[in-house]
Amino acid sequence: MVASNLVYRAYVMLLDRFGPQGWWPAESDFEMMVGAILTQNTAWSNVEKAITALRENSRLDPFEILAASDEELEHLIRPSGYYRQKADRLKRLSSMIVEDLEGDLDTLFERPVLAARDHLLSIKGIGPETADSILLYAGRRPVFVIDAYTLRIAGRLGITQTGSYAQAQRIFTRNVPVDVPLYQEYHALLVKLGKDYCRKDRNRCRCADCPLEAQCETDLLS
DNA sequence: GGCCAGGTCAAAG
């Protein structure tokens, strides 16, 4: 890892342009995990409505989620979309926490990262991005999160070839310092860049104002 | 009205 590589310089440029993004100011690690599931392919504004509803009904807790009926849970999280699937996923997550961890999340996060990651991935409804988001933002473990924006941006910068999650994760991990706040901030900045400058529709790509314009190799997306 | 959003899974080539 050298301080002059593109992967690291991109982080510096993005932070300089956009500033800290202040992601995931959840009041608890469990709330953060709930948000990670509810935000799957969904706008965060919709997730906020669902989390607020859960909180106001005192269901923002693994035991309370298990105690709730499917109908009640689905109703509370409906604004976040895919509400039947996500209600099921929240119950599976809660079951794991209650049954495997006795309700104590630290039991999970204190384990070796790969073991904790595998444990999360064993839950139906938790894939690589959700697992890694949980490890990074709730567990504060140094795991680089890859999402659709990161894949698209990395492709345009010529950083990755295949567009696979694992490859992108390896490359980002190898080229930035192992630092939890940096990982948290970099991921949030990539999402910010993706939303505002690197959209799927090429006609909407505002490459002229893009902070990484000079590094961008193509207008095309993978 | 159409596109998109801080993905994942099962089924199929």
Add this chain to the structure above:
DNA sequence: CTTTGACATGGC
């Protein structure tokens, strides 16, 4: 191992 369809609401 890669691709495809289903899942669903709300904002612009």
